Amino acid sequence: MSMLKIEGVHTFYGNIEALKGIDMEVNEGEIVTLIGANGAGKTTLLMTCCGSPQASKGRILFEGQDISRLPTHEICRLGIQQSPEGRRIFPRMSVYENLQMGASTQDPKYFEEDLEMVFDLFPRLKERINQRAGTMSGGEQQMLAIGRALMGRPRLLLLDEPSLGIAPLVVKQIFETIKKINREKKVTVFLVEQNAFHALKLAHRGYVMVNGNITLSGTGAELLANPEVRAAYLEGGH
Amino acid sequence: MSALITSSRISGAEIVKELAFFAVIALLMSVMILGVETVDRPTGLELAVRWDLVVTAIISTIIGRLALILRREHISRVGQALLITAAAVAVFEMFVRFRDMDDRWASPVFLDMAFGSATSVIVAVAFVTIVFAIAYFSMKKPGAEEEESGSRLSSKIQLAYRTNTKKIGALGIVFFIIFPFLFGENRSAIDLATLVMIYIMLGWGLNIVVGLAGLLDLGYVAFYAVGAYSYALLSQHFDLSFWLCLPLAGIFAASFGIVLGFPVLRLRGDYLAIVTLGFGEIIRVVLINWYDLTRGPDGISSIARPSFFGFAEFDRRLPEGVMGFNELFGLDYSTMHRLIFLYYLILVLALVTAFVTVRLRKLPIGRAWEALREDEIACRSLGINPTNTKLSAFAIGAMFGGFAGAFFATRQGFISPESFTFLESAVILAIVVLGGMGSQIGVVLAAIVMIGFPEMFRELAEYRMLIFGAGMVAIMLWRPRGLLSFRDPTILLNMSKKEKVAGEVK
Structure with missing residues (x-):
């Protein structure tokens, strides 16, 4: 069953059409990745799913409900959480307070349990629990951003470039954790990435976006083997 | 003083050059802004030149600049503090003269204050002490590298405050x-x-x-x-x-x-x-x-x-x-x-x-x-x-x-x-x-x-x-x-x- 279904979505920034009719879907239990060059519209698509900016045409269905006209905070309450581009953690608040913020829409009775779960996935966060989030390294901040999103008990997790500005070794670690979240916690993942190789290896299915259009789709392995994808995103100048 | 200067990177001639440069700037600016004022005389408006203001402006600039040089070159902590205090007194003098005094030959206001009534003496002493303390403690010790006494003190205060807020x-x-x-x-x-x-x-x-x-x-x-x-x-x-x-x-x-x-x-x-x-x-x-x-x-x-x-x-x-x-x-x-x-x-x-x-x-x-x-x-x-x-x-x-x-x-x-x-x-x-x-x-x-x-x-x-x-x-x-x-x-x-x-x- 498709969990997130995007039908003919157009999004504009003023007069500029950033998304030119996108159709795609994310099925329950999948990891789906969207790859593309800078400025292709990947982040815009992810943010449109969250209602900021809103789609000017088309529908976005989450578990059958049209969410394209809902305000951001209501969409998030339906069970979609995101780790936004550039992480956007609360820099002056401690790690613990950041995680508390993530759980702010949830029943407090789940808090302890979810906190354990997040610390289990990212033991580093437990060591840093009282530290100010802004003083942590980029990788740790990314872990916190994902952990904070998980505190909101999502069924669909949107990740925007979790590898941005992070050491390769840590990227690998984070991607393994994403896999674990998907498999063990039964969270569906929609991953937007520039790091096409890692993302396609991880994902069940992938889409390729060029200038606001989806040009290719297929399973991760298919796309990895596709000569166009290889030329544009894997072998070309990184 | 000359021993101190020769021991540092900057030569005496350079210092004189720098001071002269700023003295000229001070002269140009103060003549325009402070030096000339219009006076209402029975014969009509006349221009009066306030050399006292110009002189105090130049003196305070020279002293202040010298203090900055001492600070910059880490030469003398006490010396720069003294000079800054002197410059501050000169600026104060200039300010008061400019605002309240028409007589260009009046004796220095600060001296009057320092030997005047109890309140004014307290104010004068407080002024000098505060400026001196600020100037003294804001400069690193000539030898000191990273460990600065001022910041250590402030972090101690901060630590004490934060652990004892309640x-x-x-x-x-x-x-x-x-x-x-x-x-x-x-x-x-x-x-x-x-x-x-x-x-x-x-x-x-x-x-x-x-x-x-x-x-x-x-x-x-x-x-x-x-x-x-x-x-x-x-x-x-x-x-x-x-x-x-x-x-x-x-x-x-x-x-x-x-x-x-x-x-x-x-x-x-x-x-x-x-x-x-x-x-x-x-x-x-x-x-x-x-x-x-x-x-x-x-x-x-x-x-x-x-x-x-x-x-x-x-x-x-x-x-x-x-x-x-x-x-x-x-x-x-x-x-x-x-x-x-x-x-x-x-x-x-x-x-x-x-x-x-x-x-x-x-x-x-x-x-x-x-x-x-x-x-x-x-x-x-x-x-x-x-x-x-x-x-x-x-x-x-x-x-x-x-x-x-x-x-x-x-x-x-x-x-x-x-x-x-x-x-x-x-x-x-x-x-x-x-x-x-x-x-x-x-x-x-x-x-x-x-x-x-x-x-x-x-x-x-x-x-x-x-x-x-x-x-x-x-x-x-x-x-x-x-x-x-x-x-x-x-x-x-x-x-x-x-x-x-x-x-x-x-």
Whole structure:
């Protein structure tokens, strides 16, 4: 069953059409990745799913409900959480307070349990629990951003470039954790990435976006083997 | 001195060149700006040349520049401090001469002060000492590398403060509670303390909006005005008692907060500041022009004073059947009773504000305010409704402003729009910023500095503003984020506060 279904979505920034009719879907239990060059519209698509900016045409269905006209905070309450581009953690608040913020829409009775779960996935966060989030390294901040999103008990997790500005070794670690979240916690993942190789290896299915259009789709392995994808995103100048 | 100079990287000739260069600049500028003035003579306007000003300007420039060279080249800590002090005295001399003296041959003002009356000697000595101390401690020791005594001291103070915040707070509260017993007979001391306390309360109220929620509000005085006028009008027209009007004033102010908040929620930062500034002015202009309701610029006078919780009154002559406060407690009548009662009243109101703020910070709503200040987009994507969160901050901040306003009205007995100008908003905001955004004790310190000190040193007349300005500059130089500017987490796990702070402050 498709969990997130995007039908003919157009999004504009003023007069500029950033998304030119996108159709795609994310099925329950999948990891789906969207790859593309800078400025292709990947982040815009992810943010449109969250209602900021809103789609000017088309529908976005989450578990059958049209969410394209809902305000951001209501969409998030339906069970979609995101780790936004550039992480956007609360820099002056401690790690613990950041995680508390993530759980702010949830029943407090789940808090302890979810906190354990997040610390289990990212033991580093437990060591840093009282530290100010802004003083942590980029990788740790990314872990916190994902952990904070998980505190909101999502069924669909949107990740925007979790590898941005992070050491390769840590990227690998984070991607393994994403896999674990998907498999063990039964969270569906929609991953937007520039790091096409890692993302396609991880994902069940992938889409390729060029200038606001989806040009290719297929399973991760298919796309990895596709000569166009290889030329544009894997072998070309990184 | 020459030995010192040769030991450093810069040569004597270079120093002379640099000094000469700045002396010429000082000459050019001071001749234009200070040196020539027009004098009204019977024969018409004449130009007079004030060589004394030009000379002091050049001297202060040369001395100041020399001091800067000593600092820059790490030559002599005492020497540069002495020179800076001398330059400051010269600047002071120039300032006073320029403002107040027509006679270019008058003897140096500073010398007159230093050998004049007791007060002026104290001021002169204080001035010199402060400047010297600032100059001395702000320079690293010639040999010292990273470890700087000044910053080590300040981090020690910071550590001591952060690990003992609660104790310091409790000490402060105890001090303010026993204050009337220490100064009970001193009317001006109690008055001043009450005034400072009003500003502390306003600062704490605005701190919720600015410090916690990060919404820059330049029109906070509007809520103060709403509170004051609510009480004044309710008590005059409907004869309601203070104790009933106090919550009503808070509710009115809070609803104004919501009314203001609603249209401006999309705005951020500078834009929000401008709109709130406008709102503050609108309230004031309405108060001036709606004569039928507010009696405009005439203000509202003889506003009822509060009773002792409805049991007793503080007036000397009482109507039949009304108990006096002194009778209730079997004391002799004293006008101080009312003043001390008012002092305790504002103390309690302020403490309620502080208590509520501290509690709110630990609740989800307070944490949401702080998160909103950090990153609004992230908040939204975590499912927090930014509209409601901001409105609640506005409303709660405004409510405390309203309480303070009602108290202000009942204490003064007279209010007019003049008490609610933009300057008041600016002062309250300055208290919050100076204290360190979000810091409760910082607000107290800043209120004492901003309100208390200028009042205390009123005899020093215009010099106090000079010193006040210097103090402001000093604070902004060393503590640009306010006196107590750090945010402690509301909760710490598996770690005492001491360990946490010690790890952070190094």
